[in-house]
Amino acid sequence: MFYYLIALLVIALDQLTKWMIVKKMEYGESIEIIENLLYITSHRNRGAAWGILQGQMWFFYIITIAVIIGLVYYIQKMAKESILLGVALGLMLGGAIGNFIDRVVRQEVVDFVHTYIFSYSFPVFNVADAALSIGVGLLVIHMFLEEKNAKEKDNG
Numbered sequence: 236m237f238y239y240l241i242a243l244l245v246i247a248l249d250q251l252t253k254w255m256i257v258k259k260m261e262y263g264e265s266i267e268i269i270e271n272l273l274y275i276t277s278h279r280n281r282g283a284a285w286g287i288l289q290g291q292m293w294f295f296y297i298i299t300i301a302v303i304i305g306l307v308y309y310i311q312k313m314a315k316e317s318i319l320l321g322v323a324l325g326l327m328l329g330g331a332i333g334n335f336i337d338r339v340v341r342q343e344v345v346d347f348v349h350t351y352i353f354s355y356s357f358p359v360f361n362v363a364d365a366a367l368s369i370g371v372g373l374l375v376i377h378m379f380l381e382e383k384n385a386k387e388k389d390n391g
């Protein structure tokens with residue numbers, strides 16, 4: 236299905252970028268892209284977002300496998316209904332698998348996108364995180380739209 240193609244593209248882009256960072260950059264090295272805004276910094280994370288639960292790999296395997304099973308189930312079941320939902324699920328599936336590969340192969344996740352938002356150094360992330368976050372965002376938008384349509388139907 237088309238939505239698995241989105242997941243595959245995310246995984247390919249995620250693994251390609253991570254491979255380049257590992258091959259081309261020293262750990263901790265940083266390249267300025269846009270001063271005080273965007274840097275490429277070679278970073279590793281043994282935890283989840285914001286480095287929580289460092290090293291709890293089995294917990295991450297279990298959670299990620301549950302997330303992947305849930306996403307595949309919903310893609311099979313719901314995605315015919317809505318393209319937005321299918322794209323959101325596909326992005327999240329690709330992101331989850333991308334980080335899962337890192338956790339299994341490297342026991343840590345490679346991160347490199349380093350942004351300063353209002354001079355706050357946002358946690359360094361990667362393509363998989365971006366796909367997951369965008370997917371979560373699209374899912375929320377889809378739910379709001381569903382809610383709105385349902386209300387309009389009720390009002391007749």
Ligand SMILES: CCC[C@@H]1OC(=O)[C@@H](C)C[C@H](C)CCCCC(=O)CCC[C@@H](CC)/C=C\C=C(/COC)CC[C@@H](O)[C@@H](O)C[C@H](O)CNC1=O
Pocket residue numbers: 280282283284285286294295298299302330331334335344345346358359360361363364365367368371
């Ligand atoms: C994005 C989910 C994190 C990703 O979850 C995954 O893999 C999933 C599939 C498996 C996890 C074990 C379970 C999810 C925990 C949920 C969570 O954590 C709350 C997330 C909130 C999120 C909104 C959705 C905000 C934003 C985060 C960040 C910025 O993202 C653009 C910071 C990323 C940096 O801390 C970076 O070092 C993280 C590192 O790459 C490992 N990544 C993960 O664990």
